[in-house]
Amino acid sequence: MTETESDAVIEIDKMSVDQFAGAVVLILGAIGSLLLVVWQSKCHCRVNLCYIFQCERRPPNEEELKTLADETKGLKDKQNKMNKKEDKILDKEKEILHKVEEQNTPRLIPTPRKEPEPEPEIDKLV
Helix, strand or coil, X not given: CCHHHHHCCCCCCCCCXXXXXXXXXXXXXXXXXXXXXXXXXXXXXXXXXXXXXXXXXXXXXXXXXXXXXXXXXXXXXXXXXXHHHHHHHHHHHHHHHHHHXXXXXXXXXXXXXXXXXXXXXXXXXX
């Protein structure tokens, strides 16, 4: 190597403690989000973290699927009940508006304004 090639090497400045802490937080956050995505997936996976502990995620079995289906059905029933109540309320509102339009209630006509009377002038005593 010549001296010009060794001068082209990139030098990295020393980092401060807060910059190092920020870098560590970003790295740990990225690793944590990746593990969260893998853990929440429905695929079969096994996590081995430095041989300290092993976690295993398997797809839900038939019993879990039945409970999930029951919960989903219950939520759909509740939503249907709420929709029916909303429809009833909207129908009542339409009926009330229709009745009001049919009645053709007379409208109040504003009376013309009267001009204020001028104040009497006070004679000056001389």
